[in-house]
Amino acid sequence: MVGGLIDRLVAAAATILTVAALIAPAAVLAAEPALEPAGVPRRIASLNLCTDQLLLSLADPEQIIGLSPYARDPTLSWAAAEAARHPLLSGGAEDVMVLKPDLVVAGRFERRATREMLARRGLRVVDFDIVRSVEEAKQQITRMGALVGHPERAAARNAAIDAALARARTAASRSGLRVLAVSRRGWVPGADSLISSLLAAVGLVNAAAELGFAAGGFASLEEIVATRPDLVLVAAAAPVAEDQGQAFLLHPALDRLYPPERRLVVPEMLTVCGGPMLAEALDRLAAALGRVER
Numbered sequence: 001m002v003g004g005l006i007d008r009l010v011a012a013a014a015t016i017l018t019v020a021a022l023i024a025p026a027a028v029l030a031a032e033p034a035l036e037p038a039g040v041p042r043r044i045a046s047l048n049l050c051t052d053q054l055l056l057s058l059a060d061p062e063q064i065i066g067l068s069p070y071a072r073d074p075t076l077s078w079a080a081a082e083a084a085r086h087p088l089l090s091g092g093a094e095d096v097m098v099l100k101p102d103l104v105v106a107g108r109f110e111r112r113a114t115r116e117m118l119a120r121r122g123l124r125v126v127d128f129d130i131v132r133s134v135e136e137a138k139q140q141i142t143r144m145g146a147l148v149g150h151p152e153r154a155a156a157r158n159a160a161i162d163a164a165l166a167r168a169r170t171a172a173s174r175s176g177l178r179v180l181a182v183s184r185r186g187w188v189p190g191a192d193s194l195i196s197s198l199l200a201a202v203g204l205v206n207a208a209a210e211l212g213f214a215a216g217g218f219a220s221l222e223e224i225v226a227t228r229p230d231l232v233l234v235a236a237a238a239p240v241a242e243d244q245g246q247a248f249l250l251h252p253a254l255d256r257l258y259p260p261e262r263r264l265v266v267p268e269m270l271t272v273c274g275g276p277m278l279a280e281a282l283d284r285l286a287a288a289l290g291r292v293e294r
Helices: 002-020 049-058 093-099 112-120 134-148 151-171 194-201 207-211 221-227 244-250 252-257 278-293
Strands: 044-046 064-066 103-107 125-128 177-181 187-189 204-206 216-218 231-234 263-265
Touching: 044 049, 049 103, 049 125, 049 134, 049 151, 064 093, 093 112, 103 112, 103 134, 112 125, 125 134, 134 151, 134 194, 151 194, 151 278, 177 187, 177 194, 177 207, 187 194, 187 207, 194 204, 194 278, 204 207, 207 221, 221 252, 244 252, 263 278
Parallel strands: 044 064, 044 103, 103 125, 177 204, 177 231, 231 263
Antiparallel strands: 187 216
């Protein structure tokens, strides 16, 4: 069941990242300013996995009245344990309207019809873009901190990311190694992605650019083998595949070229969104690179 969910999320990500640059958001959902005006919301609902995690990290628990359907999924949500304390929403407009929040936070490129309906009903809807860099992640943390009335928490989270960046740069004794991040069924995040930003932070190069992927795409086994990155980045080190999607990563050709000592392992829950979890992602990446280099 988890495998099917992740497959759907990966497929959706491919569509979202490709279309995002081509469409403009509806006027009714115009972007809010970087720092929000005074007036702290008391009842906040989230429709997006990434806004869930920002809320859980920065808002008071009593401010949160509902989270997205994936908030408690431990494979995707860094804050899954905290999310268990809050109700889950269906993702549709109806249950949100019943709750009567004074703020709804959501991802800009998903559930457009739902967001527009809520806005038409007079609810305040604030959208958050897909994060493609560490700096963008810090900006979103600052923005959410201002929205929920806790800028000091946002500053602390950003300071933790900066400290992790400094540790990662110190730990990276080699630079220029080519790394290909590969997940289920061969999904590869492109050059213009959060993964690229994280790799660059520790002196590594995302080999996805060599495959022509800007936002991301599915690479065949033959393409990966032909590209011959120095290392691969994966979300888990499981020796046995639970399903077909995971089996791609354990194919004999990849297993032979990229045994455990040539695989950097960073859990997907640390990279699927941009937020406070990036401090841990950077520490994991630096530690994994240190083991490879030894």
